Amino acid sequence: DAGVIQSPRHEVTEMGQEVTLRCKPISGHNSLFWYRQTMMRGLELLIYFNNNVPIDDSGMPEDRFSAKMPNASFSTLKIQPSEPRDSAVYFCASSLKALDDGYTFGSGTRLTVV
């Protein structure tokens, strides 16, 4: 298995632009998570899905952030419009069961908003 695949690895964009981050979870995993990592806040859970359904989006910072999971093999995290404070590394992770299993993380997308 190739593991959790995220794209792009790096993204540099101008403030105000739309940014879309992509994730392909491990085949057969039922839960998918989006995390943000910064020096200031560490690892923060933004949202997680179970069987493609959003379960907890309380970590999504504001309405500029949205996430979708149209099928079991694909998820997106969108920021519109992006702001410099959104600069961070965004990780996607998947697991067999949401709260009862270790996660497998992707390599992350390093987002820089200038």
Next chain:
Amino acid sequence: GESVGLHLPTLSVQEGDNSIINCAYSNSASDYFIWYKQESGKGPQFIIDIRSNMDKRQGQRVTVLLNKTVKHLSLQIAATQPGDSAVYFCAEIYDKVIFGPGTSLSVIP
């Protein structure tokens, strides 16, 4: 930009020595705990987990100890190697997963 960041605890260990990384968790109802290792430029990697009905679990060169009385978790790495240099996170799980701030382990050759 950010002018203040998390001050990660740092542990420096001589190669070959044992390392002990500590973590205090917050929720006494948390019933599942995981240690992750994050190397520079990579995502966190699962190392070992433990459930609340256990107080010790061993893996290959790693041991996790759980003390529910004081809400404390530790990760012991035997015969630490340069490849063990990374940031180590504990995570506690109840109705959500909460990651600790991490500890940076530096192995001195």
